[in-house]
Amino acid sequence: MLAWTGLSGVPMRPLMTASLALLALPVQAQFWSELANPKVEVTLVHPPGLGLKVERLAFAPSHDRNSRELVDALTADLVQSRQVEVVDRAHLDAVLKEQELGASGYVEPATIARLGKLLGPSVLVIVNVNRSDLSRNQSSKEERSTDYKTKQEIVRRKHTSITSLDFSATVQVVDLSTGRVFAAQRMEDAPNLSNTSYEGFPAYPPDADVRRLAFETAKVKVLHLLLTWSEPRKLTFFDDDTFGMDRAHSRLKAGDLRGALDQALDGLDQSKRDTGRKPKYYPRVQYNVGIILFAQGRYSEALPYLRAALDMQPDASIFQTALRECQEAIDLQGAMRRAERQGERSVESRPAPPPYDPPVQRKPEALAKPSPEERLQKLQELYKKGLLDKKEYEAKKAEILKEL
Incomplete structure (x- = not known):
């Protein structure tokens, strides 16, 4: 085999191989550090996607079974969360029986005004499942293998x-x-489930199981819009037997966060006095203090320790990830405070609801369904806002035009 040589005649391939090996060592060491050391779970708290903290809400009534099913699931989770008051449907009947929702679920401005008088400071959540179409198909594929005997x-x-x-x-x-x-917000999904067999076509997965996947995804998106929600993350913690890191981890594993922090801070003080250990231990003991503070929710206090660890070892992916996660937690904390202030300002700026007067009985002709022309106009407004796709818009438009 021929080998490339340099000006000095020294073969280049062995030198190149050695250089690549040296370059790979830090990455390999970081990989083993992540693999060999235990993990600590920290929690990121996300503010409502709405940008404000909702105190009270009501769901608009739904016309179809799919929408009602999604609203029922959302109501159950919201009540269980205890973060928001959900108005009982019975309290809405006095106003809603006077108004009708359009074919697309559009709520009349007059209905909103009446609901505002009835409910006071609240939000109305309008949920519509526009499409939930099941389909089935089958396929076959030839597989080849070798019998090992x-x-x-x-x-x-x-x-x-x-x-x-x-x-x-x-x-x-x-x-x-x-x-x-x-x-x-518009939510689209295309979940599917499959069954396989080598002896003819198997039974199709149940329709209900596939629908459950789509409804669960949609439910989570709506809940994240209305409520605060938590997301666990796992970060590395170093348990070396140097500077008491192993003892700090034992306390942490036992759920003693305060004791773990005391032990980690003692180890950090010791590291400042004892400078004769391997270089890798000094950023680790800084990092561990930051991780414990992070786990306690003291994000701003954790940040300097995590940053100090990264300054000592800038190429360490473990330190980079932790610093990034901590900064995200601080940003989310700020967004949460802004959402709470926005919610308080929103409530303060709203006038107190006047005493509710029972609805005046109206003549039957006043309860007539909106004309096809009015419904077409509302449908077009929804389409322009992006709340209906072209297929849904054309289908509903065709239904209305049949009445003309």
Whole structure:
């Protein structure tokens, strides 16, 4: 085999291989550090995606079974969260029986005004499942393998039955005091489940299981819009037997965060006095203090320790990740405070609801359904806002035009 040589005649391939090995050592060491050391779970708290803390809400009534199912699931989770008061549907009937929702779920401005008088400082959540279409298909694929005993080729046919769902929903959050739309979000999903068999086509996965996947995803998105939510993250913690890091980890593992922090701070003081240990231990003991503070939710206090560790070893991916996660936690904490202040200002700026007067009985003709022309206009407004896709818009438009 020929080897490239330099001007001095020294073969280049061995030198190149050695250089690559040296470059790979730090990355390999970091990989083993992540693998060999234990993990600590920290929690990031996200503010509501709405940008304000909602105290009270009501769900607009739904016209179809799918929308009602999603609203029921959301109501159950919201009540269980204890973060927000959900207005009982019975309290809405006095106003809603006088008004009708459009074919697309659009709520009349007059309805919003009446609800605002009835409920006071609240938001109205309008949920519509626009599309929930199930489909089934089957496929076959030839698979080849070798029998390890006979060494003969085995040919088998793998049969698959798939149940899929084309899902689309919209959610609007409206301030009942002003009629302003706080948020409008479109949710689309296409979950599927499959069964496989080598002996003919298997049964299709149940429709209910596929629908449950789409509804659960949509429910989580709406809840994240309305509520604060937590997200666990796992970060490395060093348990070396130097500077008491192993003892700090034992306290941490036992759930004694205060004791773990005391032990880690003692180890940090010791590291400042004892400068004769391996270089890798000094950033680690700084980092451990930061991680314990992070786990306690003291993000701003944790940041300097994590930054000090990274300054000592800038190429350490473990330190980079922890610093990034801590900065994100600080940003989320700030967003949470802004959401709470925004919610307080929103409530303070709303006038107190006047005493509610029972609705005046109206003549039957006043309860007439909006004309096709009015419904077409509202449908076009929803389409322009992006709350209906073209397929849904054309389908609903065709239904209305049949009445003309």
